[in-house]
Amino acid sequence: xxxxxxxxxxxxxxxxxxxxxxxxxxxxxxxxxxxxxxxxxxxxxxxxxxxxxxxxxxxxxxxxxxxxxxxxxxx
Numbered sequence: 001x002x003x004x005x006x007x008x009x010x011x012x013x014x015x016x017x018x019x020x021x022x023x024x025x026x027x028x029x030x031x032x033x034x035x036x037x038x039x040x041x042x043x044x045x046x047x048x049x050x051x052x053x054x055x056x057x058x059x060x061x062x063x064x065x066x067x068x069x070x071x072x073x074x075x
Contacts, residue, residue, distance in 0.1 A: 052059050
């Protein structure tokens with residue numbers, strides 16, 4: 001049995017309260033998605049903007065974005 005499967009099995013055997021505590025600790029351990037270096041975020045934003053200018057056919061409209069989220073949610 002893999003370590004992940006074993007951890008999952010152990011986690012699911014915990015009480016609801018203990019599973020909640022575990023989830024909280026796991027989420028905290030991931031850190032904030034906004035902790036990246038600001039330079040990296042700016043660089044990524046500029047690169048994506050350039051990609052959208054160069055290939056406008058790949059850009060998703062707002063309507064397409066919301067429709068794709070709704071489709072994903074319904075799966």
